[in-house]
Structure formats: C-alpha cells, structure tokens
Amino acid sequence: MGKNSKDKRDLYYRKAKEQGYRARSAFKLLQLNEHFHFLNKDLNRVVDLCAAPGSWSQVLSRKLFEDCDTVDKCNNNKKIVAVDLQPMSPIPNVITLQADITHPKTLAKIMSLFGGEKADFVCSDGAPDVTGLHDLDEYVQQQLILAALQLTTCILRKGGTFVAKIFRGRDIDLLYSQLGMLFDKVLCCKPRSSRGTSVESFVVCLNYNPPADWEPKLDLNCSVQDFFQNLHSDAAASKCFTDIKPDQRYIADFISCGGLNSFDSDATYDNIEENSKSLNPIQMPTNPPYKRALELKKQGKLGKTVV
Numbered sequence: 001m002g003k004n005s006k007d008k009r010d011l012y013y014r015k016a017k018e019q020g021y022r023a024r025s026a027f028k029l030l031q032l033n034e035h036f037h038f039l040n041k042d043l044n045r046v047v048d049l050c051a052a053p054g055s056w057s058q059v060l061s062r063k064l065f066e067d068c069d070t071v072d073k074c075n076n077n078k079k080i081v082a083v084d085l086q087p088m089s090p091i092p093n094v095i096t097l098q099a100d101i102t103h104p105k106t107l108a109k110i111m112s113l114f115g116g117e118k119a120d121f122v123c124s125d126g127a128p129d130v131t132g133l134h135d136l137d138e139y140v141q142q143q144l145i146l147a148a149l150q151l152t153t154c155i156l157r158k159g160g161t162f163v164a165k166i167f168r169g170r171d172i173d174l175l176y177s178q179l180g181m182l183f184d185k186v187l188c189c190k191p192r193s194s195r196g197t198s199v200e201s202f203v204v205c206l207n208y209n210p211p212a213d214w215e216p217k218l219d220l221n222c223s224v225q226d227f228f229q230n231l232h233s234d235a236a237a238s239k240c241f242t243d244i245k246p247d248q249r250y251i252a253d254f255i256s257c258g259g260l261n262s263f264d265s266d267a268t269y270d271n272i273e274e275n276s277k278s279l280n281p282i283q284m285p286t287n288p289p290y291k292r293a294l295e296l297k298k299q300g301k302l303g304k305t306v307v
C-alpha cells in the first residue's frame with residue numbers, strides 16, 4: 001500500500017490508511033463481521049491463514065482485545081496466530097508465523113502455540129500469485145482453499161467458524177457441497193468493499209460439524225484426495241467428499257454484506273475534500289519482490305540480459 005493518487009480513486013484504500021490498517025482488505029472482514037458478528041468476546045483461539053501484510057490480523061487483534069488496555073484486564077487464554085509465506089511486521093497481540101499453510105509442520109506449530117487446544121475461528125484470505133492463465137489460476141486457488149480447509153478440519157473445534165476467500169468459478173458448487181459436509185451452514189458472501197467487478201467472494205461456514213466417524217489427519221505423504229478419501233456425509237452415505245455427483249451439488253445462499261450506505265468499491269470519490277492530500281502507507285512492505293532489483297540498480301548492476 002503506497003502513497004499515490006489511488007487515495008482518490010479507491011475510498012477503501014484511503015480509509016484503510018486513515019484507520020491504521022495495512023491493507024484495504026480489513027474492510028472485507030469488518031463488513032462480513034457486521035453481518036455475522038462472529039468476532040465476539042467469546043473467541044479465545046483464532047487462526048489467520050495467508051495473513052500478510054496483516055490487515056485481517058489487525059482487525060482480529062482490535063476485536064478480541066478491544067477492552068484490554070492492561071495485560072491484567074486481558075483474558076490470558078486469548079491467542080491469535082497469523083501464518084503467511086511472507087514475513088510480517090509485528091502486530092500487537094498476534095503471533096506471526098512465516099510458514100506454508102500446505103505443509104503439515106505448520107499445523108503442528110499452530111497446535112503447539114495453542115497448547116493442544118482447538119481454535120474457535122479460522123479465516124483464510126489466501127491468494128496465490130496469478131499467472132494470467134485463467135484455468136491454471138483457478139486450479140491453484142482451489143488447491144489453496146482445500147489446503148486451508150484441510151488444516152482447518154484438524155484445528156477447529158466442533159461448532160467453530162471458518163471464513164475463506166473464494167473465486168466464484170465454474171466448479172464453485174462442488175466446493176459449496178464439500179463444505180456442506182463439514183459445516184451446518186455455508187453461505188457465499190460479498191462485502192461492499194470487494195469490487196463488484198471481481199469474482200472474489202467469501203464463504204462463511206458456521207458450526208463445524210464433521211461426520212462422527214471421520215478422523216482428519218495431516219500427513220506429508222498424503223494428497224488432498226487421500227486426506228478426504230473416507231469422508232462421507234451422514235445424510236446420504238453415497239455422498240463422498242472426493243466424488244460428488246453433479247446432481248448432488250448445490251448453490252449456497254448469497255449474502256451482500258456492508259449495507260447500501262457503505263462506500264461502493266467500484267466508484268471513484270475524487271470530490272471528497274479530505275482526499276486531496278495523499279497519506280503515507282501504514283507499513284512498508286517487509287520483503288517486496290522489487291527489493292533485489294533496487295539493490296542492483298543502486299550498485300549499477302541492473303542491466304538487460306542479451307540473449
């Protein structure tokens with residue numbers, strides 16, 4: 001998040017800087033929470049997957065530790081763990097882990113941070129680097145969601161909540177059906193701060209309730225397919241997670257979050273007086289991909305390779 005004319009074009013980008021959030025995505029979680037109120041004071045253990053640069057973790061920290069200005073006043077059981085491949089600058093009340101959510105060791109690390117206790121809430125705003133090859137991007141995104149779901153099934157307590165970013169592609173009904181085998185209620189939600197022109201949405205999965213005879217177990221040598229292999233829904237024994245027939249798929253209810261009086265993320269608000277001055281970014285990127293290029297440029301070593 002830099003300092004430029006985007007302040008005028010994108011009100012959420014501007015508001016994020018005004019309110020001290022590292023990214024505009026903070027408003028997506030806030031608007032989802034406005035509707036569902038899942039970030040309440042009863043939450044003790046929370047996991048933020050794919051968390052960098054950390055605006056969702058900032059929201060979680062502010063919500064969970066709202067009234068604790070001193071450590072004594074805080075419930076010592078509250079813990080937020082944020083995981084990302086990228087390093088993250090520290091956030092108050094958040095333990096940051098630089099790790100890959102697809103690796104079983106990451107689950108073990110989170111479990112040990114929670115002292116073996118399960119989490120009440122898991123969220124994932126994961127997005128892989130896009131290649132521009134639409135089918136490949138959609139496939140990789142799907143795999144990332146399934147990886148987040150795998151980890152969630154191992155760490156979430158019964159009755160817990162899972163929120164994840166999805167891209168509504170061709171086979172999204174398959175994912176809704178799969179989630180429906182694990183949670184009592186699955187909803188597809190679009191916060192006002194998520195651009196209407198984007199296929200991005202969020203699944204809000206309430207009341208984790210896996211089949212009683214299914215034991216999730218993460219293992220390095222086990223594929224996503226193997227992991228969910230023995231998961232059959234109670235309601236229809238013929239419904240298997242890895243082989244849901246087209247007629248068994250369903251479309252989740254769609255909910256727009258954030259209210260009509262909140263800002264429209266596709267509109268330009270350049271007539272608002274206070275927008276005329278650009279604000280500094282809240283947090284400089286810790287390890288941006290252009291860092292090496294800048295270093296080489298300084299040393300006069302940045303040149304084009306002639307083939």
Ligand code: SAM
Nearest residue numbers: 025050052053054055056084085100101125127
């Ligand atoms: N929710 C974040 C916020 O509010 O600041 C923004 C998340 S950003 C859209 C997506 C993140 O997913 C990136 O930081 C990326 O490094 C992370 N990511 C992608 N694949 C990952 C993986 N396998 N393990 C951990 N993080 C991953």
